[in-house]
Amino acid sequence: MTTLLKRVDREKLVLALAAPLLAVVTALAITSAVMGLTGDNPFRAYQVMVDFGSKSDSQVWIINKAIPYYLSAVAVAVGFRMNLFNIGVDGQYRVAAFFAAVVGGALTLPGFVQIPVIILVAMACGAIWSGIAGYLKATRGVSEVITTIMLNFIAGSLISYFLQEGRLAERDENIIHTPDIPDSSHFFEFSTQVQPIHGTVVIAVLAGIAYWFLLGRTRFGFDLRAVGRSQPAAEASGVSVTRTVITAMLLSGAVAGLVGMPTLLNESGNYGNDFPEGIGFTGIAIALLGRNHAVGMGLAALLWGFLERTGTQLEFEGYPQEIVGVMQGIIVLSVVVAYELVRRWGLRRQQRLVGEELAARAAGTGPRSTDDQDPAEVSA
Template sequence: MTAVARLRGAVVAPLLAIGVAGLLCAVALLVSGASPWTAVTTVLSQLGSGTVAVDTVNSAAVYYLAALAVAVGFQMRLFNIGVEGQFRVAACVAAIVGGTVVLPPVLHTLLIIVVAVLTGAAWIAIPALLKAYRGVSEVISTIMLNAIATGMIAFLIRPETFGELRGNNITTPPIPESGWFPGVPVGSGTIFGMVFVAAALGVGYWFLLGRTRFGFELRASGESTTAASAGGVNARRTIVVALLLSGAIAGLIGLPELLGRDHAYTLSSPQGYGFTGIAIALLGRNHPVGIALGALLWAFLDKSAVALDVVGIPREIVLIMQGLIVLSVVVAYELVRRMEQRAEQRRVAAGTPEPVGAAS
């Protein structure tokens, strides 16, 4: 594919997706009896309102980690749908360790991070081995582990095990200040320190895929496992490492809020980030920059939902908008891909010499 064709694909697909998503969102708003103009102006007015910008960046960091965890598997056509369970178990175990161990400030924080990474990787180890050596679908095994994760967390934070009863909520022991990850004060809010860790992981993800042998093997195996194996790539090892990396990154998803705000894991701790990460990975086309933009957009729409509710527009319309955006992006990129494929076929056909002996 020529540079012009690649540029056209990179520009046309996003513009087409934005146009279609905007049209569909306007239709959805009109059907609900709301004004699209009121919705747009209300959402845009939130850009400089209070701590919306800081809260958006903090939420985007969580979404970014979730999407990166999914994207690592996507590079090899692996669908890690168990990110939800991996991050919740990792956050719970890390909170228990962080609230129990006493260490100096930096070491305490590093221990919590390492525990979260190892727990996330360990939770996906069984599906990884089953996929590599028995061909068991990672979709089935990881989603089944999500249910087990819920039961495991409920067991771990019981008062009889590692939890504490505080008011009407059950929580892990609070993490001392030595285990917190300091943030950066901005205006009336504070940006989580883990935001910068998420950004560093994005750079590492880009470097891994584009500048290392393993990244090449990962992408090659995703394109064709048979061809990659013929070229000397160990498909089993690549599957296991890719899924372990996915689980390790998933283990970090709960840490921005755990180390920057909550300092304990409770029954009411946030959920659903793993499934949102799937949508954002699709939205960003598995590219670190695309995922970052998708995470920011998703987080901003989340924070705007309350403002829409105030002006009489159902906040559920945000969920519809998010779903339509993802759908539009997926469809737009597929349409552009097919257009480019057909154009390439026509170019090849035009340059093919006529067979010898063919009728004039």
């Protein structure tokens, strides 16, 4: 039995490695085929990407880019783990960043007070925005997919209403933005030989650790995952599904609120009409790619950054600019398909192991090998 147990464990490891490997190989093969069909040389493209992506300034760029991606993925993953599809991270982080920028621009406190205030405002706004969807889901049963999508649009309209001269914004040539936050409220940076790495990377790492710890190591996390796996079973086990749904949505929104912070605190210093959009959707892809795993999502976010960085270079080398988008799509699809295949394969294998175990017990090693009892008794 112990040997079998070890086998299961070793298999878990093999399975864990098999899926990403299968995904990468498939994605490379399909991408190569696509490039081959369009008459480009895929291998030269990969060469360009690796060369350009490994330059030190590219590395810094990739890391900085990966920070909001990772935060966004964590926000999505909190929902995923309990079967909630929070498509609204996009709206949540924009609303959160906007109001955090407004508050940051209006206050002039010392940095060590103001930065936490800005971050807390952002988290609160994100949580409120997703909380609306959570409340509707828990009390009225409205699908969170619908409400979060709709809230994205409402978020956009809300921001464009306030982001006008004379309301909460000011004009700076073509760009309308909220008042700049004071310099003291800018987040620290790690200087390198090239550009600095954003200090908000610390926030991302902390968010990742908190995510891993909360979901994997706490009772609350167990309840949340139980609801995700089977709502009726969780309910019968004593979990309040309503409360868990609302809490999970609030948490997801609070993390989503952090997505805009690297841009706001490390780059722009304000929320303007050039503030990045769509990171919430990228987060969905990265959460899928990273299998909702704290480390996996980190790698996925870096990969995403790498593809975006090297994609620009491919353009210079004469490749169509769409090729990177194609690659990203292929990778996500390959990963989802590969993981599902490996999961099914693992399940089948497991069932077979259970069968083997039964057979082994039946062979006479188990406690129920009492078959050779006096047959006369049987007939009695």
